Amino acid sequence: MRTSSLRKVFLGLLGLAVFILVWKLITDAKLVSPIFFPSPERTLASLIKGLSGGALLGQTLETVQRMLLGWLLASLVGIMLGALIGVSRRARAFIAPTLELLRPLPASAMIPIAIAFLGFSNPMVLVVIAFGALWPMLLATIHGFAAMEPRLYEVSAVLGLTRLQTIWKLALPSAMPMILASLRLGLTISLILAIVGEMLASRDGLGQSILLASRSFRSADLFAGIVILGAIGLVGSRLLSLAEARLLRWQATR
Amino acid sequence: MRSVLKTSWRAALLPVVVIVVAQIAATATQLESDSLASPIDIVAAFFAVLTDGSLLRATADTLMAAFCGCVLGVGAGSLIGIVLGLFRLADDSLDLTIELLRPVPVVALIPVVMMLLGFGARMEIVIIALGLLWPSIVLARAAVREVEPRLMEVSAVLMLGFSARLTKIVLPAIVPQLFMSLKLAAGYALVVAVTVEITANPFGLGYGIMMAQQALRPAEMFAYLLWIGAIGWLISLLLNAAQRRVLPAFAKGDAR
Amino acid sequence: MAVTQAPFHAGEFDRADPVPRSVQPRIRIRDVTLSYGALQIIGGISVDIAPGETISVIGPSGCGKTTLLRMLAGLAKPTSGSVELDGSVLAGPNRSVAIVFQDYGKALLPWRTAAGNVSLALEARGCPARERPEIIRDLLDKIGLGRHADKYPSEMSGGMQQRLQIARCLAQEPKVLLMDEPFGALDAMTRQALQDEVLSLVAMTGATMVFVTHDLEEAIYLGDRIVCLQPNPGRVGRMVDVRLARPRDQLMTREDPEFLRLRRELYDLIKDDHQ
Numbered sequence: 001m002r003t004s005s006l007r008k009v010f011l012g013l014l015g016l017a018v019f020i021l022v023w024k025l026i027t028d029a030k031l032v033s034p035i036f037f038p039s040p041e042r043t044l045a046s047l048i049k050g051l052s053g054g055a056l057l058g059q060t061l062e063t064v065q066r067m068l069l070g071w072l073l074a075s076l077v078g079i080m081l082g083a084l085i086g087v088s089r090r091a092r093a094f095i096a097p098t099l100e101l102l103r104p105l106p107a108s109a110m111i112p113i114a115i116a117f118l119g120f121s122n123p124m125v126l127v128v129i130a131f132g133a134l135w136p137m138l139l140a141t142i143h144g145f146a147a148m149e150p151r152l153y154e155v156s157a158v159l160g161l162t163r164l165q166t167i168w169k170l171a172l173p174s175a176m177p178m179i180l181a182s183l184r185l186g187l188t189i190s191l192i193l194a195i196v197g198e199m200l201a202s203r204d205g206l207g208q209s210i211l212l213a214s215r216s217f218r219s220a221d222l223f224a225g226i227v228i229l230g231a232i233g234l235v236g237s238r239l240l241s242l243a244e245a246r247l248l249r250w251q252a253t254r
Numbered sequence: 255m256r257s258v259l260k261t262s263w264r265a266a267l268l269p270v271v272v273i274v275v276a277q278i279a280a281t282a283t284q285l286e287s288d289s290l291a292s293p294i295d296i297v298a299a300f301f302a303v304l305t306d307g308s309l310l311r312a313t314a315d316t317l318m319a320a321f322c323g324c325v326l327g328v329g330a331g332s333l334i335g336i337v338l339g340l341f342r343l344a345d346d347s348l349d350l351t352i353e354l355l356r357p358v359p360v361v362a363l364i365p366v367v368m369m370l371l372g373f374g375a376r377m378e379i380v381i382i383a384l385g386l387l388w389p390s391i392v393l394a395r396a397a398v399r400e401v402e403p404r405l406m407e408v409s410a411v412l413m414l415g416f417s418a419r420l421t422k423i424v425l426p427a428i429v430p431q432l433f434m435s436l437k438l439a440a441g442y443a444l445v446v447a448v449t450v451e452i453t454a455n456p457f458g459l460g461y462g463i464m465m466a467q468q469a470l471r472p473a474e475m476f477a478y479l480l481w482i483g484a485i486g487w488l489i490s491l492l493l494n495a496a497q498r499r500v501l502p503a504f505a506k507g508d509a510r
Numbered sequence: 511m512a513v514t515q516a517p518f519h520a521g522e523f524d525r526a527d528p529v530p531r532s533v534q535p536r537i538r539i540r541d542v543t544l545s546y547g548a549l550q551i552i553g554g555i556s557v558d559i560a561p562g563e564t565i566s567v568i569g570p571s572g573c574g575k576t577t578l579l580r581m582l583a584g585l586a587k588p589t590s591g592s593v594e595l596d597g598s599v600l601a602g603p604n605r606s607v608a609i610v611f612q613d614y615g616k617a618l619l620p621w622r623t624a625a626g627n628v629s630l631a632l633e634a635r636g637c638p639a640r641e642r643p644e645i646i647r648d649l650l651d652k653i654g655l656g657r658h659a660d661k662y663p664s665e666m667s668g669g670m671q672q673r674l675q676i677a678r679c680l681a682q683e684p685k686v687l688l689m690d691e692p693f694g695a696l697d698a699m700t701r702q703a704l705q706d707e708v709l710s711l712v713a714m715t716g717a718t719m720v721f722v723t724h725d726l727e728e729a730i731y732l733g734d735r736i737v738c739l740q741p742n743p744g745r746v747g748r749m750v751d752v753r754l755a756r757p758r759d760q761l762m763t764r765e766d767p768e769f770l771r772l773r774r775e776l777y778d779l780i781k782d783d784h785q
Contacts, residue, residue, distance in 0.1 A: 008349070
């Protein structure tokens with residue numbers, strides 16, 4: 001067990017080293033013009049420069065803030081709305097089909113509509129993020145409520161729990177695995193829409209930064225931005241995994 | 255029969271009420287807006303773009319790009335995933351790299367690919383393929399790993415060669431999962447296609463809706479929006495139907 | 511009248527004697543029927559159950575045992591007739607009537623520990639948070655889960671999970687404890703241990719118990735009276751008094767000639783229904 005995980009770490013690092021080496025060989029041999037494709041050293045240099053005193057740090061914070069704000073808004077609205085719809089069989093019968101109809105609609109298709117109402121502004125980007133990230137949480141909460149073990153409704157009736165207690169103590173926790181999975185999906189969508197929003201509306205942030213870098217052929221800056229975006233995605237999903245493992249430690253399969 | 259009628263009546267109520275209320279409100283206020291349009295105007299705009307061919311051209315462009323990107327991304331991703339699933343060494347060596355590359359949001363690649371390939375269908379196809387690559391790898395790898403160990407033992411006892419093991423045991427065993435992967439990918443491909451078109455590429459449905467907004471033609475904008483939604487819905491409907499037809503035994507697990 | 515009777519403690523009360531029928535019944539089932547459309551599940555059942563009495567309900571599958579129990583819990587409404595608790599008609603679930611479901615795996619909250627599951631019943635009846643830990647510890651000790659308070663249901667055996675469900679029901683401080691084949695899914699040893707624990711808990715709390723089972727010996731071992739239901743539609747076939755001394759003992763009671771005689775009698779009765 002110990003040796004196999006050690007082997008995994010070793011091979012993993014080796015693989016990463018080979019990946020970077022191949023990247024370096026390609027750029028050194030100028031298989032692709034350095035204008036388009038920077039070497040690993042140049043990317044690293046640009047990353048360090050940008051983060052220590054350069055504009056990159058500020059832009060990163062802007063993007064992270066935008067992503068988190070939109071995600072929180074979406075989570076709050078999604079879970080609350082989902083609980084309201086999910087708790088009543090009748091509400092589900094009337095509203096859920098329309099939501100299922102809207103679900104395949106690409107969230108980015110709402111961008112022009114948001115622009116039409118709010119112009120190229122920060123609120124517009126926020127609304128787009130919140131709207132796009134809302135769907136997974138909303139639907140997961142509705143499904144989670146609908147999928148609650150019917151026996152538990154009887155338990156709540158026999159114990160004499162109030163409606164609010166039933167939602168808070170039974171339905172919400174039993175929907176939690178689905179909701180947590182959707183929170184993770186929602187965070188991914190939030191990051192994507194934050195970038196798209198910044199690109200389109202020229203808002204300060206990494207999205208705009210990498211677009212400008214590509215227009216002026218500063219490929220090292222472009223790749224540095226992409227590395228940071230990847231890191232944001234990685235850290236976000238890891239943190240949510242941790243929260244999930246902690247909140248769902250009651251599940252037998254974990 | 256009566257219960258079917260009852261469910262569909264309930265399902266249809268909300269959209270119908272929204273449309274009727276929107277029309278009444280628009281008529282009552284004699285709506286003149288750069289951002290809103292009445293349902294009747296939206297339908298009129300829809301038929302206008304439908305008859306002048308622009309909607310169909312844009313649809314064909316978007317669907318073509320989504321389709322090519324989907325085939326490319328799912329194909330390459332599944333292939334890599336199968337190899338990783340079969341060879342422990344390859345999997346362990348690439349696992350860390352994949353985990354680090356996977357969280358890079360696909361839209362962050364738009365500027366890179368744009369720089370390399372310029373605008374057009376090729377650039378969009380490449381971005382869609384890149385977006386679908388990681389999920390396809392992960393799903394195919396997991397599918398291969400979940401192939402019944404007993405089957406693998408059978409193939410070892412029969413001393414099947416690698417290609418025989420692949421074509422006779424592994425591939426047939428993971429077909430349902432590959433189909434699931436394709437189904438997820440198809441929906442996602444449309445999302446990425448429209449996103450790329452709205453963000454950068456002057457091409458397809460995304461560009462169409464963006465242009466309608468820029469030209470302050472809200473009726474046309476909403477017509478595009480509903481059309482995009484309808485296409486997304488149709489794709490998921492078709493794939494669900496195909497899944498039920500081709501893999502009836504596996505359709506059940508996805509019943510939600 | 512009930513008031514003129516000498517006050518008794520449940521523990522001292524010798525239930526081998528028939529329960530005095532002059533006392534107002536805790537539960538009165540009055541000519542209850544239940545139909546789904548044209549299908550009649552239960553066709554006119556009337557039973558009075560005295561306070562502190564333990565009734566076993568047996569019968570072939572499809573005779574409406576579980577349905578009857580669900581009506582007593584207020585989870586199902588009779589089509590005609592009524593169920594009365596202490597003289598007033600039971601309109602729906604009532605906190606003084608607790609029910610132990612057979613499928614403990616579904617009736618427990620998987621995301622709460624043993625202590626948390628018991629706590630749910632206390633939260634439901636508005637017990638102040640300060641008082642809960644002590645009550646919970648006490649209940650879990652009583653049911654033999656004292657050392658497992660922090661375990662999740664997924665970490666417990668079937669027997670422990672069923673104990674936990676019983677503890678949660680006791681936390682309701684019920685007057686009536688309904689049991690729906692609670693030990694049906696457990697192994698023989700666990701089942702016997704739980705039978706004895708339930709008997710002593712019921713004696714301690716003085717609760718009235720209605721115990722549905724398909725196991726004849728279990729029905730005799732636990733009950734003061736046995737209601738034998740007959741199917742199509744469900745109705746009372748026979749009512750049998752169990753004149754066995756309490757406290758009961760797994761070896762002594764089961765070897766008592768009266769026990770064997772009752773088992774024979776009930777076996778013949780059930781066998782006839784199966785033909």
